[in-house]
Amino acid sequence: MPNALRTATPMGDWRSFKFVCEDSAGQLGIKDALAAGDPYLYLINDTVGALLESIDYDEEGVLIYHAEKIMVTKDEGQGEEFDPGDRVYWDPTTRLVTPTYNSGYFWIGIATEAAGISDEFVEIDLKGDHAEVEAVLP
Numbered sequence: 318m319p320n321a322l323r324t325a326t327p328m329g330d331w332r333s334f335k336f337v338c339e340d341s342a343g344q345l346g347i348k349d350a351l352a353a354g355d356p357y358l359y360l361i362n363d364t365v366g367a368l369l370e371s372i373d374y375d376e377e378g379v380l381i382y383h384a385e386k387i388m389v390t391k392d393e394g395q396g397e398e399f400d401p402g403d404r405v406y407w408d409p410t411t412r413l414v415t416p417t418y419n420s421g422y423f424w425i426g427i428a429t430e431a432a433g434i435s436d437e438f439v440e441i442d443l444k445g446d447h448a449e450v451e452a453v454l455p
Contacts, residue, residue: 383445
């Protein structure tokens with residue numbers, strides 16, 4: 318199992334904010350999500366990021382919305398692979414990332430390493446912008 322927050326920069330260079338969980342089922346932090354086999358990226362207001370610690374409904378959590386290198390769960394069942402520099406799109410329904418553009422997906426960063434078809438994770442640069450659906454690729 319990979320270290321989910323392997324990063325080239327000190328933790329102080331990550332960007333985060335606190336929020337109160339509005340999901341009645343709570344939200345899984347990275348360690349608990351990895352143990353359960355679940356993705357750990359969430360959309361909080363209009364920002365996609367990773368939770369460090371699991372939180373229950375109405376508890377305060379910390380969302381990491383920018384990290385130079387973070388391992389995230391990818392869609393391994395669709396025959397997709399990433400090359401360094403590929404755009405990374407996040408599906409808000411499955412909460413998995415893909416290199417394939419879809420009008421309902423959010424562009425959340427770029428791949429920083431290659432990931433093969435059968436790889437469960439891909440290392441990305443989580444860019445930390447407000448999540449927006451792209452109308453047209455440039």
